[in-house]
Amino acid sequence: MGDQTPCAALSNVLKKAKPYLAMVSLQFGYAGMYIISMVSMKHGMSNFILATYRHVVATIVIAPFAFVLERKIRPKMTLPIFLRIVILSFLEPVLDQNLYYLGMKYTTATYGSAFVNMLPAVTFILAMIFRLEKINVKKIHSLAKTIGTAITVVGAMVMTLYKGPIIDFIKSGGATHHGTTSESADKHWVTGTIMLLGSIFGWSSFFILQSFTLKKYPAELSLTAWICFMGMVEDAGVSLVMVRGLSAWKVGWDSRLLAATYSGIVCSGIAYYAQGVVIRERGPVFVTSFSPLCMIITAALGAIVLAEKVHLGSILGAIIIVSGLYTVVWGKSKEGKNSETDEKSNALQELPITNNARSISVDDGIDEPAKIVNIPASKKPFSTQGT
Secondary structure (H helix, E strand, O other): OOOOOHHHHHHHHHHHHHHHHHHHHHHHHHHHHHHHHHHHHHOOOOHHHHHHHHHHHHHHHHHHHHHHHOOOOOOOOOHHHHHHHHHHHHHHHHHHHHHHHHHHHHOOHHHHHHHHHHHHHHHHHHHHHOOOOOOOOOOHHHHHHHHHHHHHHHHHHHHHHOOOOEOOOOOOOOHHHHHHHHHHHHOOHHHHHHHHHHHHHHHHHHHHHHHHHHHHOOOHHHHHHHHHHHHHHHHHHHHHHHOOOHHHHOOOOOHHHHHHHHHHHHHHHHHHHHHHHHHHHHOHHHHHOOHHHHHHHHHHHHHHHOOOOOEHHHHHHHHHHHHHHHHHHHHHHHHHHHHHHHHHHHHHHOOOEOOOEEEEEEOOOOOOOOEEEEEEOOOOOOOOOOO
16 A cells, blocks of 8 residues: 555544544633633523523524434434433433532632543543443553543642642732632532532433443434433423522523523534544543543633632642543553554454465355365465455
8 A cells, every 4th residue: 555645644634633623622612601601690690591591502503403414314213212312311401510500609610610520530430330441451551541530530639629829820800809709609618519529420421321322323413402402391391490480581682691502502512412423433531531621721711701719729730630631542542543453453364365275165055054165375476356
């Protein structure tokens, strides 16, 4: 096989880089959502109604694309698949998002995004339980995934438990306002932490179930549309129970509309689809391993937009988290290369050709086993093409 042309080589590089670019881009999207959602809830928007409107927008945006683009490849809907979609819609749109919004309201946007760093570890454990990930202590890339996940958790713990002195990157007049917010948040710190833990477990379970569902229903856009639609229905039911008064449902041209529109398009519609595509190719652990980046982006945006204080512990934790993330991604990339090598070696082993003879299976149409005819190899080299 000759060398690849520059265009072919560039196309190959871009193809391999797509999962990485998609996941990094999503972290910027999530970081923006955390900040915008925090602003809208400070202006009095209910987290339950925000989650409902978010999936109304996502359904309106994604459903037409799913209907048109996947009309020929969309599998038939069955009751077991529909029940999985109902559970998926509860795990992420209802359980995860509402618990996360409440936890973030009781703490801070930066603290909430830092807690998301537990997501790779929880997903990794669940993936091992359900045999989506295999660990071989004799292979370096397999150990790298485990060690990298542990490093990520350590970084999250450092950022959460150790504050240290305040690093004032941006001097602003919003410090007094933030101090008042922190004092009220401290009263609900334990409650907020418990809610954030529950949201992480729901999100991890969503990734695992999504991985299994895609094997039965391999249409990412259609699955995304169904999850958004059922999430809208379930969120609406929860909102009607939890929120009293129709005035809470009013949305104007303000941060409430921006939060619902942005999070619905970017963090529900696009995110569910992109994660589904990457999960089918790389698995749920690869998808969640990029979540620590979101904390760093959110911390920077929180300092600029919400005037949140950045502590030394946050910076040290961020450095540790990035190190763990790099270790996990390196392990996953080596794992992919090794699997490709194994496939090629297995394919070569299946060729029934030896130096001395080649075997031809002759089926004479009788129910007896096929006869094997050994033909001595010629002294001249011969081509296997066409055999």
